[in-house]
Amino acid sequence: MVLVVDIGNTNIVIGVYNGDDITGSWRMVTRSEKTSDEYGIFILNLLNYNNIKQEEIKSAIVSSVVPNVMHSFQNALKKYFNIEPIIVGPGIKTGITIATDNPREVGADRIVGLVAAYHLYGGEPLIVIDFGTATTYDVLSESGEFKYGITSPGIQISADALWQKTAQLPSVEIKKPKSILARNTITSIQAGLVYGYIGQVEYIVKKIKEELNIENMKVIATGGLGRVMSDETDVIDLYDPQLLFKGLKIIHDKNVK
Template sequence: MILVIDVGNTNIVVGAMEDGHLKGSYRLTTQIPRTSDEYGITMIELLRQKSITPQDIEAVVISSVVPDIMYSLTNSIKKYFNKKPLIIGPGLKTGISIRTDNPREVGADRIVNSVASYELYGGPCMVIDFGTATTYDIVNEKGEFIAGITSPGMRICADALWRSAAQLPHIEIKKTKGILDSKNTITSMQTGLVYGYIGQVEYIVNKAKEEMNCPQLKIIATGGLAKVIQDGTNVIDHYDGLLTLKGLELIYQKNR
């Protein structure tokens, strides 16, 4: 059994994977400062809910876009699981080539998602990760990461409205029944945010297909808010909420 850990800007997702199957997953808040003991004890207690012990874990793989927490997190794995974690970064075998101006600046999460999309769904493909930022990453039929697009996430957009306009409230991100359902401040904001974002997704997807001359480009969506967008468009071919965790396990198998 593999412990896979995806450290994002908002959440840390911890999963126990075995042969491509998720045995349990848990979310921690990234922003809360924790010591190595707090990380270790928390993870052990969470795994215990699924009757998983540290002795059941044969390896640990970490993808992180938050360097500040890595010292405590890495030491917690060494101390409580007696394992040296495999950390996604340069030098690892991934099965894809990064064809960008500076491959080292491509985030670990984007590499992991690209590996999983290409391995599980085939290329050419685009993976859209609806997280703190929304990222669009393209892998061609040869398994080459050829482009990555970054835009503000939906929560960032919603928070910007709330913080910058004195009379606008903090809203739940949800799809309204339609454009004409905007009959009060909250539904007005929800409609503008979600339908506007659907428009962004459709334009970027269709523009990528046009520039690549590749109408068969597969579109895979992941991330916490992906379902909100998928329900309003037909350009997304697959939704995979476990894409990053699956990618971490795939990379471990390539490097064991």
Template sequence: MVLLIDVGNSNMVIGVLKEGKNIAEWRLSTDTKKTSDEYGVHLLQLFSYNNLSTEEVEGVIISSVVPYLMHTLENVIRKYFKVKPLIVGPGIKTGINVKYDNPKELGADRIVNAVAAHELYKKPVIVIDFGTATTFCAITASGDYLGGAICPGIKISARALFEQTAKLPDIRIEKQEKVICKNTVSNIQSGIYFGYVGQVEYIVNKMKEEMKKYDNEEAYVVATGGLARLITNDSEVIDELHPFLTLEGLKIIYEKNKE
């Protein structure tokens, strides 16, 4: 078995791969205050609940945008799984060509998503990852990572509105039936939700225009991340929802580097 771990700012997505198939997928809250033993206990409980044995884990791959957790997670893997983890970073084989001004600046999560998109679709792709931040990534059919855009995530936007105003309440993000609403809570929900849908569609359409000089085929748009489903239902530019795209990318990168 292979353990796949993607560490985001808010959530940690974990998958277990056996004979090329995902047999378990979990989400944990990212917490830099937890010790390696606390994370170890969580993982042991998840393995036990799913009738999986840690002794069968022969490899582990980790991508992370939270540097403070890397030492903790490496200790977890060495102590509880008895293997040396593979870390997504400089020098690792990915199969894509990063065209960033400084490739070292590119987050591991975006690299992993790009690898998955390129290998799965074999066409120009735009990946939108709805997480703590919302990231847009453009990948050509030949596997060139062109770059992208980063926006504040939906929850960050809503939280900032609450924290920076005197009277507006903290709200749960929900879709309203109409844009014009008649109370403060639904007004905020309407503005956040439909504003975000509009933002996504504008950015994607602009990216498609810019990508035309690289490929004759229009870019395919894939959404992933914890909040992807919320926006996908109303967006006309998103072609596919793939909630565990990052785990697919980790699986592909592991296979390219396991030797």
């Protein structure tokens, strides 16, 4: 079995692959102050609860955009599983080409998502949208070359900023109201957030296609709010909630003999 881990700014998402099948996935809040013992025991408890034995985990792969977490997390895997994990980063085999101005600046999560999109849905130009803490729009050529990426504040960050920086606006659930014509404060905020974000997605996708002069680009979405967005706009062709897990497994298999 293979442990796949995506360490994001908000959550750490953990999955287990048995062959090519994912047998479970879990998430925990990202906190840089946790020790290796806390991480190790937490993972063990998750596995035990799901009837997965510690010794069944033979290897692990980790992508991270939070450097402060990595020392403790790597040590947890070494101490509790006797595993030296594969770390997604420079020099690792991915099957795609990072052709940005500074490839070392590209986040590991973006690389993983692009790898999965290319291997599973490639053969034509792609736009990969990851609705995470930040929302990223990455452009991948039919030959697997990544040159262009756009980054915007995630919808949750936008919502948090709105009610933290205003004295009278409340915190609300992020969901699409029945109409953009809001008649109270709650639906007014929801309309601005959700309809506004739908507009952002549609405009950015439109401008990417326009500037590249490529109309037929497949648009793949992932991330927590990807389902909400994909249900509300026809510019997204496919929503894959496990895109990063799939990318981690693909990279793992490329780098393990």
